Amino acid sequence: MNTSSKIYNTTKEALSGVLFDGMIILSGGFGVVGIPENLTLAIRDSKIKNLTVVSNNCGVDSFGLGLLLETRQIKKMISSYVGENKLFAEQYLNGEIELEFSPQGTLAERCRAGGAGIPAFYTKTGVGTIVAENKEIKNIEGVDYLMEKAIIGDLSIIKAWKSDTSGNLIFRKTARNFNPPFAKAGKICVVEVEEIVETGSLDSDHIHLPGIYVDRIIKCSSYEKKIENLTTSVGK
Amino acid sequence: MNTSSKIYNTTKEALSGVLFDGMIILSGGFGVVGIPENLTLAIRDSKIKNLTVVSNNCGVDSFGLGLLLETRQIKKMISSYVGENKLFAEQYLNGEIELEFSPQGTLAERCRAGGAGIPAFYTKTGVGTIVAENKEIKNIEGVDYLMEKAIIGDLSIIKAWKSDTSGNLIFRKTARNFNPPFAKAGKICVVEVEEIVETGSLDSDHIHLPGIYVDRIIKCSSYEKKIENLTTSVGK
Amino acid sequence: MAWSREDMCKRASLELKNGFYCNLGIGMPTMVANYIPENVNVTLHSENGMLGIGPFPLLSEVDPDIINAGKQTITELPESSYFDSSESFAMIRGGHIDLSILGALQVSEKGDLANWMIPGKMVKGMGGAMDLVAGVKKVIILMEHNAKDGTSKLVKECNLPLTGMSVVNMIITDLGVFEIENEKIKLIEKAKDVSLEEIVSRTEANISS
């Protein structure tokens, strides 16, 4: 099945040799949708520490990145929203964890830039707010913009729906979110997927993330896919 | 069929009210693949002049943007490569047309930035070359980068394969190229397509360009799809 | 008599014009979607990567991979499309979204907005709010006119950390509708049976009309 040798058999193997204390990890997902739940478990079990984790959110209590808070493996978070997590609040107020807020769109773009060889860009987002502190302001054609710098991670862990054996990826619905830009911004990108298909069985016009960005693939059979806010309507 | 009123019946109607002398037009395509051949004809027939045209290439003699050279409607080109066009060379050497070279990736990114609200970004491309003349150089973490500014057009004309009635677009093979970034960077975007399908018949996970970027759609039945370099192999 | 929350949502829904692409914030702004007139075709954007938000699903239809920015389970529509977060915010930052309706803690006369942080309390984060107010063509704030302690939320100067500077175009409260023009707040519509005097007395900011 595997000529490319990108496919691994366990999450532990898929992360072997790429983990170290103090590293920067980009972790895909929005809320708990599209998060690499199984790779996160493997990082917990690896016991590496002093991590800087870039993720839009920090999971919820006892799920996703919340697990790495329990084990105190995270030294610093770069996020746009950490409101769903009591343990985060506790550790932050105790001074046990650092926090850098990046507006959601700026965070996505900083990683997209990191993957695209753009070290910095200008944006109106955050001008006149605390986000602008210690950042260069440039006036371009009469408007003030903030310079934001790219983010590059030592490792990206992401979650896709399907991969082919070359690492071409397809995501499903809103589980795509931060996964593609984070994949591109990691020096190494490890992806967990629900299904691996033969190369050639995905439509070449509809690859969401080409295999060039994917170093290692692990198929996981267990997905909890927690729902944060179950909202439903009644039938007509 | 049309609730969104984005669909027009002729290329002339699809461009009515949006053309003016001296405007900036972004024209999709690479070589002559994925170019808006029919909208280009309608622009020729509109007789607007003094155009600044942003396009990776300038068509070939008597096809694509080459047609607007014949009628001398183009005042300035912003391109990365104009080598396929004798008439361009002639008008350039006579001083009849201005030319701004932008490296191909920088050109694509300047338009992507224009569409994404990023007025300027830094890149290594072109540092130490004539492309860097009169541009700001910034040293970021020991490396020199060039500041490149976004491009926004008064109008984008692009070519897609299929559109649904909401303007969600699908491109085909290498005919995608500059069309999506140019679509995003135009104040108005007019797209010509080979087929219009009902909204709901395209896969929501596989829309290349969401309808938010598309203002007007025209289905064209005539496609010449010229081939510049026919290269073939013999069977085994 | 001031407007009810339903009245406020209905009034806000009149700002959604046919063909608009809109982003509705968490809370009351999300509810505006329930009042969009049938003949008005609006496409709702969710910053986590979706255009064309449908209604909440039946329990049997719930799909954990389809949520909105408030992490609520939702459904898709025939015109829906999905994309990644960098693309989603390119739409926002690039000015392709026609209208955003958001909640607020304070709005100043200049249109400064504070809606993400109360120092001293735990900070949850700005999420996409700073991007929305900086990028979307028109920003409408939908909020109670006064805080629970009675203080005015329309202020001369915000003393809470800002979400954006000079970014608000219109404010809809339980007392009326206001526009920001040339760094002034102008009353353009009063809630039924609410007097100008009441509005002025309950507002810290200067109001012109």
Add this chain to the structure above:
Amino acid sequence: MAWSREDMCKRASLELKNGFYCNLGIGMPTMVANYIPENVNVTLHSENGMLGIGPFPLLSEVDPDIINAGKQTITELPESSYFDSSESFAMIRGGHIDLSILGALQVSEKGDLANWMIPGKMVKGMGGAMDLVAGVKKVIILMEHNAKDGTSKLVKECNLPLTGMSVVNMIITDLGVFEIENEKIKLIEKAKDVSLEEIVSRTEANISS
């Protein structure tokens, strides 16, 4: 006896390692693809928006919507994917392409490259060459050692307009293989039956070995 063009392409093909993503320039570099060993799995990138370039099509298979950066008709492979130009150059600029092989007019001792413009003659444009040399991990130049008039293309300083500064890692000519290290050109391999004396006499740049 200097290397033939086929020898040069074969030598260049040895630089394509298993698992590499490569971009091959127009002309002789494109031909290197014909010499990739069967057990080496390389994915070819085309800057107009494709990964996984296949061979030229049979006449009956020609598809005008599938071309490479040289505007030649090509075919796709099972692993192929298509994307837009901004994404294609994000791959290049972001350092995701392992190797680019390009032609040249001049290469200097510092690794400066000139390959896009001869002033006074009509200028065709740099296309994607400036992006490739600035972004790709390793840049190999494949060129004749001397121009048609006999002048050396390995020079002390380029006098033609540059494509990039200090960007070339390796040069393969009909006389041998050279690496640029610490702003010096080092000979690492001579073509069969070519002497060091011949190489030095036909080269303007200083050569160390």
